[in-house]
Amino acid sequence: MKLQRKNGLRATALGALAVSGALVLTACGSDNNAGDGSGTEKPSAATSAVCKDAKGQLLASGSSAQKNAMDLWVKNYMATCTGVEVNYKSSSSGEGIVAFNQGTVGFAGSDSALKPEEVADSKKVCTGGQGINLPMVGGPIAIGYHLEGVDSLVLDAPTLAKIFDSKIKSWDDAAIKALNPDAKLPKKPIQAFHRSEDSGTTQNLGKYLGATAASDWKYEAEKKWPAPGGQAASGSSGVATQVKQVDGSIGYFELSYATSQQISTVKIDTGAAAPVEATSENASKAIAAAKIKGTGKDLALDLDYATKADGAYPIVLVTYEIACDKGNKPETLATVKSFLTYTASADGQKLLSEAGYAPIPAEINAKVRETVASLS
Numbered sequence: 427m428k429l430q431r432k433n434g435l436r437a438t439a440l441g442a443l444a445v446s447g448a449l450v451l452t453a454c455g456s457d458n459n460a461g462d463g464s465g466t467e468k469p470s471a472a473t474s475a476v477c478k479d480a481k482g483q484l485l486a487s488g489s490s491a492q493k494n495a496m497d498l499w500v501k502n503y504m505a506t507c508t509g510v511e512v513n514y515k516s517s518s519s520g521e522g523i524v525a526f527n528q529g530t531v532g533f534a535g536s537d538s539a540l541k542p543e544e545v546a547d548s549k550k551v552c553t554g555g556q557g558i559n560l561p562m563v564g565g566p567i568a569i570g571y572h573l574e575g576v577d578s579l580v581l582d583a584p585t586l587a588k589i590f591d592s593k594i595k596s597w598d599d600a601a602i603k604a605l606n607p608d609a610k611l612p613k614k615p616i617q618a619f620h621r622s623e624d625s626g627t628t629q630n631l632g633k634y635l636g637a638t639a640a641s642d643w644k645y646e647a648e649k650k651w652p653a654p655g656g657q658a659a660s661g662s663s664g665v666a667t668q669v670k671q672v673d674g675s676i677g678y679f680e681l682s683y684a685t686s687q688q689i690s691t692v693k694i695d696t697g698a699a700a701p702v703e704a705t706s707e708n709a710s711k712a713i714a715a716a717k718i719k720g721t722g723k724d725l726a727l728d729l730d731y732a733t734k735a736d737g738a739y740p741i742v743l744v745t746y747e748i749a750c751d752k753g754n755k756p757e758t759l760a761t762v763k764s765f766l767t768y769t770a771s772a773d774g775q776k777l778l779s780e781a782g783y784a785p786i787p788a789e790i791n792a793k794v795r796e797t798v799a800s801l802s
Contacts, residue, residue, distance in 0.1 A: 474506055476506075476507070476764050476765075476767045476768045476771070477506060477507035477508075477510070477764060478764070479760040479764065480507050480510045480760055480761045480764035480765070481509060481510060481760065481761060482510065482511070482757065482758070482761060483510075483511040483512075483513065484510070484511065484512045484513070484532045484758055484761045484762065484765060485513050485515075485530065485531045485532060486512070486513070486514045486515070486522075486531050486532055486533045486534060486535065486747075487514065487515035487516075487517055487521065487522045487525050487531050487534060487535070488515075488516075488517060488518070488519055488521065488522020488523065488525070488526075488534040488535030488536055488748075489516070489518070489519045489522060489535035489536055489537050489626060489627075489745045490516045490517065490518060490625075490627075490661040490662045490663060490680075491537050491563075491565070491567075491626070491627050491662055491679075491680040491743060491745055492535050492537075492562075492563045492680075492745040492783075493514075493516035493662075493663075494680075494682040494683075494686070494781055494782075494783075495563050495682075495745075495777065495778055495781055495783050496514045496516070496535070497514075498777050498781055499765075499768065499769050499774055499777065500512045500513075500514060502768075502773075502777070503765055503768050503769075506768075507764065510761060510764075512761075512765055514535070516661070516663075517623075517661070518621070518623045518624055518625050518626075518649075518661065519535070519536035519537045519538055519624065519625055519626030519627075519629075519649060520623065520624025520625065520626075520649050521623065521624070522534035522535050522536055522748070523536055523540065523544055523748065526548065526551070526557060526748055527544065527547040527548050527550070527551060527557070528551070529550075529551040529755075532749070532754070532755065532758040532761065532762045533747050533748060533749045533762055533766070534747070534748040535562075535745055535746070535747055535748070536559075536626050536745065536746050536748055537625070537626025537627050537629070537630055537743045537744070537745050537746075538626040538629045538630065538649065538746075539559045539720070539724075539726035539727075539746060540557055540558075540559055540726075540746075540748060544557070545557055548748075548750070551750070551753070552750030552751070552752060552753035552754070553750075553752070553753030554752045554753045555750045555751045555752025555753040555754075555802075556750065556751060556752075557748050557749070557750060557751075558720070558722075558723050558724040558725070558748070558749065558750070558751045558797070559720060559724055559725055559726040559746040559748060560725055560746055560747045560748070560749065560766065560770075560794050560797060560798065561725055561726075561727055561744045561745075561746055561786050561790060561791075561794060562745060562746065562747045562766070562769055562770060562786065562794065563744065563745040563778060563783055563784075563786070564709060564710065564713045564742065564743075564744050564745075564778070564783060564784035564785065564786055565680055565681055565682075565706060565709050565742065565743065565745075565778075565782070565783040565784045566680075566681045566704040566705065566706065566708065566709035566739045566741060566742055566743075566784070567627055567630060567631055567634075567678050567679070567680060567681075567704075567741040567742065567743055568678070568679060568680070568681045568683070568684040568689075568691040568692075568704040568741075569581065569586065569676065569677075569678055569691060569692035569694070569704070569741070570666060570669045570676070570677055570678070570679060570683075570684045570689040570690065570691050570692075571669065571675065571676040571677075571689075571690055571691070571692060572669050572670065572671075572672060572673055572674070572675045572676075572689065572690070573597060573611075573612070573614070573673065573674060573690075574612075574673050575610055575612065576597075576606075576609050576610070576611065576612075577690070578606075578609065578693070579606060579609065579690070579692050579693070580605045580606055580692065580693045580694075580695050580701045581602070581605060581692050581693075581694065581695065582605060582694065582695040582696075583634070583635060583638035583639035583642075583694075583696075584601075584638075584639045584641075584642045585601045585602060585605065586635065586639070586692075587635045587639040587642035587643040588601065588642055589616055589618055589676060590618050590620070590631075590635070590643075590653055590656065591642070591643065591653045591654075591655075592618070592653065592654060592655030592656065593642070594616065595615060595616055596613060596614065596615060596616060597611050597612055597613070597614045597615075597616055597674065598611045598612060598613045598614075605695060614673075614674045615674055616674060616675075616676060617657060617672055617674050617675040617676070618655070618656040618657070618675070618676050618677065619656065619657050619658070619659050619665045619668045619669060619672075619675060619676070619677035620651045620653075620656050620657070620658055620659075620665070620677065620678070621651055621658065621659070621660075621661070621662075621664075621665060622651075622658035622659060622660050622664070623660060623661075624649035624650050625649055625651075626649060626743065626745070627662060627678065627679065627680065627743060628648075628649055628650070628651055628678075629647050629648060629649045630647075630741070630742070630743040631678050631741060632645060632646070632647035632648065632652065633647040633729075633731050634731040634740060634741045637731040637732045638696075638731060638732050638740070659677075662679035662680050662683050663679075663683060665677040665678065665679050665683075666679045666683035666684065666687055666689060667687075669689055670687050670689055676692075678741075680743070680783075681704055681705070681706065681709075681782045681783075682781055682782040682783065684704070685782050691703070691704045692704070694739065694740060694741065696733065696734050696738070696740055697734040698734050698735065698736045698737070698738070699736050700736070702737060702738065702739045702740070703739070704739055704741070705739065706778070706779055706782055706783055706784045707784075708737055708738060708739035709739045709742045709784040710784040710785070710787075711735060711737055711738040711739070712729070712730065712733050712735070712738040712739055712740055712742050713729065713742055713744065713784055713786075713787060714787045715730050715733065715735075715738075716728060716729050716730070716744070716787070716790070718790065718793070722751070723751045723797050723800065724751075725746075725790065725793055725794060725797060726746070727744055727790070729742060729744065742784075744786070747766055747769070749762055749766065749801055750801070751797075751800075751801065751802075752801075752802050753802075754801055754802065759801065759802070762801065763798060763799070763801050766798045766801075767795070767798050767799070770786075770791060770794045770795045770798055771795075775791065
Protein backbone atom coordinates (compact mmCIF):
# COMPACT_ATOMS: atom_id res chain seq x y z
CA MET A 427 0.00 0.00 0.00
CA LYS A 428 1.07 3.55 -0.47
CA LEU A 429 1.74 5.21 2.80
CA GLN A 430 -1.07 7.38 4.01
CA ARG A 431 -0.53 11.12 3.75
CA LYS A 432 -0.47 11.38 7.52
CA ASN A 433 2.42 8.93 7.59
CA GLY A 434 4.18 10.99 4.96
CA LEU A 435 3.83 14.07 7.12
CA ARG A 436 5.01 12.08 10.13
CA ALA A 437 8.01 10.89 8.16
CA THR A 438 8.85 14.46 7.18
CA ALA A 439 8.64 15.54 10.79
CA LEU A 440 10.71 12.59 11.92
CA GLY A 441 13.38 13.38 9.38
CA ALA A 442 13.61 16.89 10.79
CA LEU A 443 13.70 15.64 14.35
CA ALA A 444 16.04 12.66 14.19
CA VAL A 445 19.72 13.37 14.68
CA SER A 446 22.78 11.19 14.64
CA GLY A 447 24.60 10.33 17.83
CA ALA A 448 27.49 12.56 16.82
CA LEU A 449 25.18 15.50 16.15
CA VAL A 450 23.44 14.93 19.45
CA LEU A 451 26.71 15.19 21.32
CA THR A 452 27.48 18.56 19.74
CA ALA A 453 24.33 19.86 21.41
CA CYS A 454 25.73 19.19 24.87
CA GLY A 455 25.56 22.26 27.03
CA SER A 456 23.06 24.05 24.80
CA ASP A 457 20.77 26.33 26.76
CA ASN A 458 18.23 26.69 23.97
CA ASN A 459 15.17 25.21 25.64
CA ALA A 460 12.61 26.92 23.49
CA GLY A 461 10.86 25.14 20.66
CA ASP A 462 12.55 26.22 17.42
CA GLY A 463 11.26 23.69 14.90
CA SER A 464 14.41 21.59 15.16
CA GLY A 465 12.84 18.95 17.38
CA THR A 466 13.96 20.45 20.69
CA GLU A 467 10.80 21.25 22.58
CA LYS A 468 10.45 23.63 25.49
CA PRO A 469 10.62 21.34 28.52
CA SER A 470 7.99 21.32 31.23
CA ALA A 471 8.90 22.10 34.81
CA ALA A 472 8.69 18.37 35.54
CA THR A 473 11.23 17.62 32.80
CA SER A 474 13.62 20.26 34.11
CA ALA A 475 13.37 18.78 37.60
CA VAL A 476 14.84 15.46 36.48
CA CYS A 477 18.23 17.10 35.92
CA LYS A 478 19.03 17.22 39.63
CA ASP A 479 22.34 15.47 40.39
CA ALA A 480 22.85 14.38 36.75
CA LYS A 481 26.37 15.03 35.56
CA GLY A 482 29.16 13.87 33.29
CA GLN A 483 28.93 11.38 30.46
CA LEU A 484 26.52 8.46 30.20
CA LEU A 485 27.22 5.70 27.69
CA ALA A 486 24.49 3.33 26.52
CA SER A 487 24.01 1.01 23.57
CA GLY A 488 21.79 -1.64 22.03
CA SER A 489 18.53 -1.83 20.08
CA SER A 490 18.48 -0.09 16.73
CA ALA A 491 14.66 -0.27 16.73
CA GLN A 492 14.53 2.54 19.30
CA LYS A 493 17.25 4.66 17.68
CA ASN A 494 14.91 7.34 16.33
CA ALA A 495 13.14 7.63 19.67
CA MET A 496 16.44 7.68 21.54
CA ASP A 497 17.79 10.44 19.28
CA LEU A 498 14.82 12.63 20.21
CA TRP A 499 15.07 11.81 23.90
CA VAL A 500 18.79 12.49 24.04
CA LYS A 501 18.51 15.77 22.17
CA ASN A 502 15.72 17.15 24.35
CA TYR A 503 17.21 15.84 27.58
CA MET A 504 20.63 17.36 26.89
CA ALA A 505 19.09 20.68 25.91
CA THR A 506 17.43 20.73 29.33
CA CYS A 507 20.12 19.11 31.49
CA THR A 508 23.12 21.20 30.54
CA GLY A 509 26.56 19.78 31.22
CA VAL A 510 25.40 16.17 30.75
CA GLU A 511 26.41 14.01 27.77
CA VAL A 512 24.33 10.98 26.81
CA ASN A 513 25.77 8.86 24.03
CA TYR A 514 23.55 6.01 22.81
CA LYS A 515 25.22 3.68 20.31
CA SER A 516 22.63 2.08 18.06
CA SER A 517 23.85 -1.45 17.35
CA SER A 518 21.63 -4.40 18.22
CA SER A 519 19.88 -5.85 21.25
CA GLY A 520 22.44 -8.63 21.52
CA GLU A 521 25.38 -6.25 21.43
CA GLY A 522 23.73 -3.97 23.97
CA ILE A 523 23.26 -6.81 26.45
CA VAL A 524 26.87 -7.91 26.00
CA ALA A 525 28.08 -4.35 26.63
CA PHE A 526 25.88 -4.04 29.72
CA ASN A 527 27.10 -7.33 31.18
CA GLN A 528 30.68 -6.28 30.52
CA GLY A 529 30.09 -3.10 32.49
CA THR A 530 30.96 -0.72 29.65
CA VAL A 531 27.56 1.07 29.52
CA GLY A 532 25.23 2.56 32.10
CA PHE A 533 22.19 0.93 30.54
CA ALA A 534 21.34 -1.07 27.44
CA GLY A 535 18.40 -1.21 25.05
CA SER A 536 16.97 -4.58 24.07
CA ASP A 537 13.88 -5.59 22.11
CA SER A 538 13.73 -8.84 24.07
CA ALA A 539 13.81 -9.35 27.80
CA LEU A 540 16.95 -10.74 29.43
CA LYS A 541 17.31 -14.51 29.38
CA PRO A 542 17.98 -16.29 32.70
CA GLU A 543 21.65 -16.80 31.79
CA GLU A 544 21.97 -13.11 30.89
CA VAL A 545 20.47 -12.16 34.25
CA ALA A 546 23.02 -14.44 35.92
CA ASP A 547 25.86 -12.74 34.02
CA SER A 548 24.56 -9.31 35.03
CA LYS A 549 25.14 -10.08 38.70
CA LYS A 550 28.87 -9.75 38.03
CA VAL A 551 28.48 -6.03 37.27
CA CYS A 552 25.39 -5.25 39.40
CA THR A 553 26.94 -5.50 42.86
CA GLY A 554 24.34 -7.03 45.15
CA GLY A 555 21.70 -6.88 42.45
CA GLN A 556 20.94 -7.88 38.87
CA GLY A 557 19.88 -6.54 35.51
CA ILE A 558 16.16 -5.79 35.13
CA ASN A 559 13.92 -5.04 32.15
CA LEU A 560 12.22 -1.64 32.03
CA PRO A 561 9.71 -1.40 29.12
CA MET A 562 10.18 2.06 27.61
CA VAL A 563 9.29 2.01 23.90
CA GLY A 564 6.53 0.19 22.07
CA GLY A 565 5.80 -0.11 18.41
CA PRO A 566 4.99 -2.21 15.39
CA ILE A 567 7.49 -4.25 13.44
CA ALA A 568 6.57 -3.22 9.93
CA ILE A 569 6.84 -5.69 7.07
CA GLY A 570 8.19 -3.39 4.38
CA TYR A 571 8.16 -4.27 0.71
CA HIS A 572 9.19 -2.82 -2.65
CA LEU A 573 7.21 -4.15 -5.59
CA GLU A 574 6.76 -1.86 -8.57
CA GLY A 575 3.12 -1.62 -9.62
CA VAL A 576 1.73 -3.00 -6.36
CA ASP A 577 0.43 -0.24 -4.12
CA SER A 578 -1.38 -2.37 -1.56
CA LEU A 579 -0.41 -5.78 -0.19
CA VAL A 580 -2.04 -8.08 2.35
CA LEU A 581 -0.26 -11.09 3.84
CA ASP A 582 -1.06 -13.48 6.67
CA ALA A 583 1.20 -15.33 9.09
CA PRO A 584 1.50 -18.63 7.15
CA THR A 585 2.36 -16.77 3.94
CA LEU A 586 4.92 -14.59 5.71
CA ALA A 587 6.47 -17.67 7.30
CA LYS A 588 6.84 -19.36 3.92
CA ILE A 589 8.30 -16.22 2.34
CA PHE A 590 10.95 -15.78 5.05
CA ASP A 591 11.66 -19.52 5.02
CA SER A 592 12.25 -19.44 1.24
CA LYS A 593 9.26 -21.72 0.60
CA ILE A 594 7.41 -19.04 -1.38
CA LYS A 595 9.85 -17.62 -3.91
CA SER A 596 7.80 -15.62 -6.43
CA TRP A 597 5.44 -12.69 -6.02
CA ASP A 598 2.79 -14.35 -8.18
CA ASP A 599 2.55 -17.36 -5.86
CA ALA A 600 -1.00 -18.68 -5.44
CA ALA A 601 -1.01 -17.98 -1.68
CA ILE A 602 -0.19 -14.30 -2.23
CA LYS A 603 -2.73 -14.07 -5.06
CA ALA A 604 -5.47 -15.47 -2.83
CA LEU A 605 -4.88 -12.69 -0.30
CA ASN A 606 -4.65 -10.00 -3.00
CA PRO A 607 -7.20 -10.87 -5.69
CA ASP A 608 -7.26 -7.37 -7.16
CA ALA A 609 -3.49 -6.84 -7.29
CA LYS A 610 -1.42 -7.28 -10.44
CA LEU A 611 1.29 -9.43 -8.93
CA PRO A 612 4.32 -9.85 -11.21
CA LYS A 613 6.16 -13.09 -11.85
CA LYS A 614 9.22 -11.78 -10.05
CA PRO A 615 11.57 -13.44 -7.54
CA ILE A 616 11.09 -12.46 -3.90
CA GLN A 617 14.22 -11.11 -2.25
CA ALA A 618 13.74 -11.40 1.51
CA PHE A 619 16.07 -9.44 3.78
CA HIS A 620 16.79 -10.20 7.43
CA ARG A 621 19.12 -8.91 10.14
CA SER A 622 22.73 -10.07 9.99
CA GLU A 623 23.42 -9.69 13.73
CA ASP A 624 21.63 -10.87 16.86
CA SER A 625 18.47 -8.81 17.02
CA GLY A 626 15.50 -8.49 19.32
CA THR A 627 13.46 -7.41 16.31
CA THR A 628 14.25 -10.77 14.72
CA GLN A 629 13.27 -12.57 17.91
CA ASN A 630 9.93 -10.75 18.15
CA LEU A 631 9.13 -11.55 14.52
CA GLY A 632 9.96 -15.19 15.32
CA LYS A 633 7.63 -15.12 18.32
CA TYR A 634 4.83 -13.84 16.11
CA LEU A 635 5.39 -16.47 13.43
CA GLY A 636 5.74 -19.22 16.03
CA ALA A 637 2.50 -18.21 17.72
CA THR A 638 0.45 -17.81 14.55
CA ALA A 639 2.00 -20.12 11.93
CA ALA A 640 3.50 -22.97 13.94
CA SER A 641 3.04 -25.51 11.15
CA ASP A 642 4.97 -23.32 8.70
CA TRP A 643 7.60 -21.80 11.02
CA LYS A 644 9.51 -24.53 12.84
CA TYR A 645 12.23 -22.36 14.37
CA GLU A 646 12.78 -21.26 17.94
CA ALA A 647 12.38 -17.52 18.52
CA GLU A 648 15.98 -16.44 18.91
CA LYS A 649 17.88 -13.22 18.23
CA LYS A 650 19.94 -14.89 15.50
CA TRP A 651 18.14 -15.30 12.16
CA PRO A 652 17.27 -19.01 11.95
CA ALA A 653 16.01 -19.74 8.44
CA PRO A 654 18.09 -20.65 5.37
CA GLY A 655 18.24 -18.41 2.34
CA GLY A 656 17.41 -14.75 2.15
CA GLN A 657 19.88 -11.89 2.33
CA ALA A 658 21.32 -10.26 5.42
CA ALA A 659 21.79 -6.58 6.26
CA SER A 660 23.07 -4.82 9.36
CA GLY A 661 20.61 -3.14 11.68
CA SER A 662 17.05 -2.06 11.05
CA SER A 663 18.43 0.80 8.98
CA GLY A 664 20.39 -1.62 6.78
CA VAL A 665 17.38 -3.83 6.10
CA ALA A 666 15.20 -0.80 5.35
CA THR A 667 17.80 0.61 2.97
CA GLN A 668 17.94 -2.64 1.02
CA VAL A 669 14.16 -2.87 0.76
CA LYS A 670 14.00 0.75 -0.37
CA GLN A 671 16.51 0.10 -3.15
CA VAL A 672 15.65 -3.40 -4.41
CA ASP A 673 12.54 -4.05 -6.49
CA GLY A 674 10.95 -7.33 -5.46
CA SER A 675 12.22 -7.13 -1.88
CA ILE A 676 10.62 -7.60 1.51
CA GLY A 677 12.01 -7.17 5.03
CA TYR A 678 11.14 -6.26 8.60
CA PHE A 679 12.04 -3.23 10.70
CA GLU A 680 10.56 -0.79 13.19
CA LEU A 681 7.84 1.42 11.66
CA SER A 682 9.81 4.67 11.90
CA TYR A 683 12.27 3.32 9.32
CA ALA A 684 9.38 2.75 6.90
CA THR A 685 7.83 6.18 7.44
CA SER A 686 11.13 8.07 7.25
CA GLN A 687 12.08 6.35 3.96
CA GLN A 688 8.52 6.15 2.58
CA ILE A 689 8.60 2.37 2.28
CA SER A 690 5.29 0.62 1.64
CA THR A 691 4.17 -1.71 4.40
CA VAL A 692 2.11 -4.90 4.44
CA LYS A 693 -1.34 -5.12 6.01
CA ILE A 694 -1.67 -8.25 8.14
CA ASP A 695 -4.67 -10.55 7.85
CA THR A 696 -5.07 -11.66 11.46
CA GLY A 697 -8.55 -13.11 11.13
CA ALA A 698 -10.05 -9.85 12.38
CA ALA A 699 -12.82 -8.07 10.48
CA ALA A 700 -10.27 -6.40 8.21
CA PRO A 701 -6.52 -6.64 7.55
CA VAL A 702 -4.57 -4.48 9.98
CA GLU A 703 -2.14 -1.74 9.00
CA ALA A 704 1.15 -1.17 10.80
CA THR A 705 0.57 2.05 12.73
CA SER A 706 1.53 3.16 16.21
CA GLU A 707 -2.16 3.37 17.13
CA ASN A 708 -2.83 -0.20 16.02
CA ALA A 709 0.28 -1.45 17.80
CA SER A 710 -0.89 0.29 20.97
CA LYS A 711 -4.08 -1.77 20.89
CA ALA A 712 -2.02 -4.96 20.96
CA ILE A 713 0.50 -3.76 23.55
CA ALA A 714 -2.27 -2.54 25.86
CA ALA A 715 -3.22 -6.18 26.46
CA ALA A 716 0.30 -7.05 27.66
CA LYS A 717 0.79 -8.49 31.15
CA ILE A 718 3.85 -8.15 33.37
CA LYS A 719 5.54 -11.53 33.67
CA GLY A 720 8.70 -10.38 35.44
CA THR A 721 9.13 -10.78 39.18
CA GLY A 722 10.34 -8.31 41.77
CA LYS A 723 11.46 -5.11 40.04
CA ASP A 724 11.76 -6.82 36.67
CA LEU A 725 8.98 -5.59 34.37
CA ALA A 726 9.31 -7.96 31.39
CA LEU A 727 6.04 -8.22 29.48
CA ASP A 728 4.02 -11.06 28.00
CA LEU A 729 2.69 -9.95 24.59
CA ASP A 730 -0.19 -11.60 22.72
CA TYR A 731 1.20 -12.07 19.20
CA ALA A 732 -1.83 -14.13 18.18
CA THR A 733 -4.40 -11.41 18.85
CA LYS A 734 -7.37 -11.25 16.49
CA ALA A 735 -8.85 -8.11 17.99
CA ASP A 736 -10.12 -5.67 15.39
CA GLY A 737 -7.53 -3.01 14.64
CA ALA A 738 -4.79 -4.63 16.75
CA TYR A 739 -1.54 -4.95 14.83
CA PRO A 740 0.06 -8.20 16.05
CA ILE A 741 3.73 -7.92 15.07
CA VAL A 742 4.89 -5.69 17.90
CA LEU A 743 7.93 -5.24 20.03
CA VAL A 744 8.68 -3.53 23.29
CA THR A 745 12.16 -2.14 23.79
CA TYR A 746 13.44 -2.50 27.34
CA GLU A 747 16.05 -0.30 28.95
CA ILE A 748 18.18 -2.66 31.00
CA ALA A 749 19.72 -1.38 34.22
CA CYS A 750 20.83 -2.79 37.57
CA ASP A 751 18.15 -2.82 40.25
CA LYS A 752 21.01 -2.51 42.76
CA GLY A 753 24.72 -2.01 42.29
CA ASN A 754 24.71 0.58 39.52
CA LYS A 755 28.05 2.36 39.16
CA PRO A 756 28.16 5.31 41.59
CA GLU A 757 29.59 7.65 38.95
CA THR A 758 26.66 7.11 36.56
CA LEU A 759 23.76 6.14 38.84
CA ALA A 760 22.32 9.65 39.19
CA THR A 761 22.47 10.25 35.44
CA VAL A 762 20.95 6.85 34.60
CA LYS A 763 18.04 7.58 36.95
CA SER A 764 17.69 11.11 35.64
CA PHE A 765 17.63 10.13 31.98
CA LEU A 766 15.29 7.15 32.42
CA THR A 767 13.01 9.28 34.58
CA TYR A 768 12.73 11.63 31.61
CA THR A 769 12.10 8.89 29.02
CA ALA A 770 9.33 7.43 31.18
CA SER A 771 7.82 10.85 31.90
CA ALA A 772 4.73 12.28 30.24
CA ASP A 773 6.98 14.50 28.10
CA GLY A 774 9.21 11.61 27.08
CA GLN A 775 6.37 9.24 26.24
CA LYS A 776 4.52 11.95 24.29
CA LEU A 777 7.39 12.09 21.82
CA LEU A 778 6.89 8.41 20.94
CA SER A 779 3.53 8.85 19.25
CA GLU A 780 4.82 11.84 17.32
CA ALA A 781 7.72 9.74 16.00
CA GLY A 782 5.71 6.68 14.97
CA TYR A 783 6.24 4.62 18.12
CA ALA A 784 3.70 3.49 20.70
CA PRO A 785 3.84 4.79 24.29
CA ILE A 786 3.94 2.22 27.07
CA PRO A 787 0.42 1.70 28.55
CA ALA A 788 -0.18 4.01 31.51
CA GLU A 789 -0.58 1.28 34.13
CA ILE A 790 2.71 -0.36 33.16
CA ASN A 791 4.49 2.97 32.75
CA ALA A 792 3.54 3.96 36.30
CA LYS A 793 5.42 0.88 37.54
CA VAL A 794 8.38 1.78 35.33
CA ARG A 795 8.60 5.23 36.91
CA GLU A 796 8.39 3.76 40.40
CA THR A 797 11.13 1.25 39.62
CA VAL A 798 13.44 3.84 38.03
CA ALA A 799 13.11 5.97 41.16
CA SER A 800 14.21 3.00 43.27
CA LEU A 801 17.39 2.15 41.33
CA SER A 802 20.43 2.18 43.58
